[in-house]
Amino acid sequence: MTMTNxxxxxxxxxxxxxxxxxxxxSENRRKAISTVYNxxxxxxxxxxxxxxxxxxxxxxxxxxxxxxxxxxVVFLGNFGPETPETLIAKNFDGPVMxxxxxxxxxxxxxNGRGDxxxxxxxxxxxxxxxxxxxxxxxxPVGTAEELAVMIxxxxxxxxxxxxxxxxxxxxxxxxxxxxxxxxxxxxxxxDLGIEIEENxxxxxxxxxxxxxxxxxxxxxxxxxxxxxxxDGNPYPELLPRMAQYELTLLDWADKHKGASKYIAFANxxxxxxxxxxxxxxxxxxxxxxxxxxxxxxxxxxxxxxxEYIGTCVxxxxxxxxxxxxxxxxxxxxxxxxxxxxxxxxxxxxxxxCGNTPLCKLSKGAVKYQLIQNRLLEDGGTPDITRGxxxxxxxxxxxxxxxxxxxxxxxLRSYIAQGEVLPVATQSFGGIGIFAIPEMGRFYRHVLIAxxxxxxxxxxxxHYGKVLxxxxxxxxxxxxAFNQPKSMLYPTENPFA
Numbered sequence: 001m002t003m004t005n006x007x008x009x010x011x012x013x014x015x016x017x018x019x020x021x022x023x024x025x026s027e028n029r030r031k032a033i034s035t036v037y038n039x040x041x042x043x044x045x046x047x048x049x050x051x052x053x054x055x056x057x058x059x060x061x062x063x064x065x066x067x068x069x070x071x072x073v074v075f076l077g078n079f080g081p082e083t084p085e086t087l088i089a090k091n092f093d094g095p096v097m098x099x100x101x102x103x104x105x106x107x108x109x110x111n112g113r114g115d116x117x118x119x120x121x122x123x124x125x126x127x128x129x130x131x132x133x134x135x136x137x138x139x140p141v142g143t144a145e146e147l148a149v150m151i152x153x154x155x156x157x158x159x160x161x162x163x164x165x166x167x168x169x170x171x172x173x174x175x176x177x178x179x180x181x182x183x184x185x186x187x188x189x190x191d192l193g194i195e196i197e198e199n200x201x202x203x204x205x206x207x208x209x210x211x212x213x214x215x216x217x218x219x220x221x222x223x224x225x226x227x228x229x230x231d232g233n234p235y236p237e238l239l240p241r242m243a244q245y246e247l248t249l250l251d252w253a254d255k256h257k258g259a260s261k262y263i264a265f266a267n268x269x270x271x272x273x274x275x276x277x278x279x280x281x282x283x284x285x286x287x288x289x290x291x292x293x294x295x296x297x298x299x300x301x302x303x304x305x306x307e308y309i310g311t312c313v314x315x316x317x318x319x320x321x322x323x324x325x326x327x328x329x330x331x332x333x334x335x336x337x338x339x340x341x342x343x344x345x346x347x348x349x350x351x352x353c354g355n356t357p358l359c360k361l362s363k364g365a366v367k368y369q370l371i372q373n374r375l376l377e378d379g380g381t382p383d384i385t386r387g388x389x390x391x392x393x394x395x396x397x398x399x400x401x402x403x404x405x406x407x408x409x410x411l412r413s414y415i416a417q418g419e420v421l422p423v424a425t426q427s428f429g430g431i432g433i434f435a436i437p438e439m440g441r442f443y444r445h446v447l448i449a450x451x452x453x454x455x456x457x458x459x460x461x462h463y464g465k466v467l468x469x470x471x472x473x474x475x476x477x478x479x480a481f482n483q484p485k486s487m488l489y490p491t492e493n494p495f496a
Contacts, residue, residue: 002291003291003292003311003315003316004291004292004293005262005263005291005292005293005311006159006163006262006292006311006312006315007070007159007162007163007166007261007262007312009070009071009155009158009159009162010045010067010068010069010070010071011044011045011069011070011071011072011073011151011154011155011158012044012045012046012047012063012064012067012069012071012072012073013030013033013034013044013045013046013047013072013073013074013075013151014047014049014050014051014060014061014064014072014073014074014075014088015027015029015030015047015050015051015075015076015077016050016051016052016074016075016076016077016080016081016084016085016088017050017051017052017077017078017080017081018052018078018079018080018081018119019052019053019081021078021079021114021115022078022111023050023052025077025078025101025112025114026050026075026076026077026078026101026114027050027077028077029075029077029101029114029144030046030050030075030077031046032144033075033144033147033148033151034046035144036144036145036148037148037151037152040148040152041148041151041152042152044073044151045064045067045069047060047063047064048063049063050077051081051084051085051088052081052084053081053084054083054084054087056084057084057085057087057088057091058091060088061088061091061092064092069094070093070094070158070162071094071095071096071097071154071155071158071159071162072088072089072092072094072095072096072097073096073097073098073099073151073154074088074089074096074097074098074099074134075099075100075101075147076098076099076100076101076114076116076119076120076123077100077101077114077116078101078114078115078116078119079114079115079116079118079119079122080100080116080119080122080123082119082122082123082125082126083126085098085123085126086123086126086127086130086132087130089127089132089133089134090130090132094158094161094162095135095154095157095158095161095162095473096134096135097134097135097136097137097150097151097154097157097158098120098123098124098127098134098135098136098140099136099137099140099141099142099147099150099151100116100117100119100120100140100141100142101114101116101141101142101147102116102117102141102142102143102146103117104143116141117141120136120140120141124136133473133475135154135157135158135469135473137150137153137154153465153466156312156313156314156315156463156466157313157466157469157470157473159312159313159315160309160312160313160466160470161470161473161474163262163308163312164192164193164194164308164309164312164474165193166260166261166262167194167195167260167261167262167263167264167305167308168194168195168196168197168256168257168258168260168262168263168264169189169194169195169196169197169263169264169265169266169301169304169305170196170197170199170252170253170256170263170264170265170266171196171197171198171199171265171266171267171299171301171304172199172200172201172203172204172265172266172267172268172299173199173200173201173204173267173268173299174268174299175268175298175299176268176270176271176298176299179298182298182299182300182301182302182303182453182454182455184301184302184404184405184406184407185405185407185408185409186198186301186405187405187409188405188409188410188411189301189305191411192411192474194305195258195259195260196301197256201268201272201273201276204248204252204267205276205277207248207251207252208244208245208248208277211244211245211247211248211251212244214244214247216247217240217243217244217247218243220243220246220247221239221240221243224239224242224243224283224287225239227287227358228358228364228365228366231363231365232358232364232365232366233365233366234365234366234367235366235386238279238366238386238387241277241278241279241387242279242281242283242284242387245277245279245281245284246284246287246288249265249284249288249293249295250288253265253293262308263293264293264294264295264296264304264305264307264308265288265293265294265295265296265304266295266296266299266300266301266303266304267281267285267295267296267297267299268298268299269281269282269285269297269298269353270298270372271372271375271376274369274372274376274384274385274387275376275384277384278383278384279384279386279387280353280354280368280369280372280384280385280386280387280388281295281387282297282352282353282354282355282369282387282388282389282430283354283366283387283388283389284387285297285355286354286355286356286357286358286389286430287357289307289311289317289318289319289355289357290317290357290358290359292311294307294308294311294318294320295355296320296455297320297352297353297355297455298455300320300453300455302402302403302404302405303320303402303453303455303457304320305403306320306401306402306403306404306456306457307319307320307457309401309403309457309467309470310399310401310457310458310459310463310467313459313463313466313467313470314459314460314461314463316459316460316461317357317359317360317460318457318458318459318460319352319355319356319357319360319393319430319457319458320352320355320455320456320457320458321350321351321352321356321430321455321456321458322350322351322352322454322455323348323350323400323443323447323454323455323456324348324349324350324351324431324454325348325349325351326344326347326348326349327344327347327348327349327433329344331423331426332344332347335423335424336421336423336433336435340421340435342435342437345439345440345441346435346436346437346438346439346440347421347433347434347435347439348433348434348436348439348443349425349427349431349432349433349434350393350400350420350431350432350434350456350458351427351429351430351431352429352430352431353369353371353372353388353429353430354366354367354369354387354388354389354390354429354430355389355430356389356391356393356430357389358389360393360394360460361389361391361392361393361394361430362391362392362393362394362395363391363392364389364390364391364430365389365390365391366386366387366388366389366390367386367388367389367390367428368382368385368386368387368388369385369386369387369388370428370429372385373385388429388430389430390428390429390430390431391430392424392425392431392432393420393430393431393432394420394432394460395419395420395421395422395432396419396420396460396461397417397418397419397460397461397462398417398418398419398420398434398458398459398460398461398462399415399416399417399418399458399459399461399462399463399464399467400414400415400416400417400418400434400436400456400457400458401413401414401415401416401456401457401459401464401467402414402452402453402455402456402457403471403474403476404452404453406451410478411474411475411476412450412476412477412478412479412480413467413471413476413478413479413480414442414446414447414450414452414479414480414481415464415467415468415471415479415480415481416436416439416442416464416481416482417436417462417463417464417482418434418435418436418437418439418482419434419435420432420433420434420435421433421434421435436482437482437484438482438483438484438485439482441482441483441489441492442480442481442482442483444492445489445490445491445492446480446481446482446489449489449491450478450480464481468481
């Protein structure tokens, strides 16, 4: 499905020049970057005004705003003017990146020397003086080809920052009793510029009942049937209920978006949900996240936030999983040991009842929630506990991550790259065998030591570099990762 709930980035580039340097250095180098970028990566708007003073700064900003740019690259083609170049970011409503030109030839270091390497230092100091947020790459000085790569890497960062600046998270219902682990203060959401709308399950139920006999239900049923195919759709009589619910959520998002542009949900899904709605919502949740609208399970607000970040970063479907169970030793010995580079403690199973999109399952089908069936239907023939989307998660690279508030309203995060192994889980739910280097130590000294909840967002690919940059941009001071053996965690016993 098309991602309809994330921003489209239109990026511009403004070159700056210190007035005692040759302005053509900055202009020609900007043109070279734009040429490379437009050829290899897409389109970038090139402001024709080169900024030497504050008046130029205002003119250049008028240019990029008139071109509807919502992200910006400030390019130091030479040393650059410290005040005007930082005021660009202060007066631009969107994420800004700073990069600088490398010198081009040892044969031209008199009139052809720009000193942008030096200029970045003063630029960063001035950004700090004005308390301006900006993105600066790991090594921000380069040739046109190198800088074009950096600008391309900036695009998912910009997309995420733009998305978060106009995101509303809609929740339904309090956390289930004895599942308080994902509860966290919402104040940090406002600190990030994110809106939150909290509702009762009754509000959702009333809206769902109002959608009975909605004329659009038949077309959604057809979509679902085509997506699932005959093998994935053993309960066709269940589809009308789920189609009605999907329309309920989409209409709620549309009517309650308000001043925001983008939506994520965090919804209660048990124990009352299946009893009152007549199904489990997992398959519907999976369909919405496939179009860029995360629906986090169990009222996990920060899980929804993390999923949305992953959607913006990857431009692809994501999922939310329990860091659920260890891999049995016999399964590991038979299917993983000596075949892959991991030991037993590097592996675990990531699971949820059935919210992972069909496109991320090796073979998915609508089934029923085994645990809720035991609880609500005494283990009998399933009816109201149907609606999960089950199957083994497809093998491939993943990034497990989460942005979370502590009980004291401080934001922290973790990022861990790994993979889903092509090994059958022999279990139920939407589930996969995950392998992350040094997971055992990460589990103990990050997830447990820092009291993270059991839910983690999963992006399908390696996105650690981008996520780390985003969390830094957001001002997150504690960004944990799965450290190699050579790096001890602060809480790690060196004698263990």
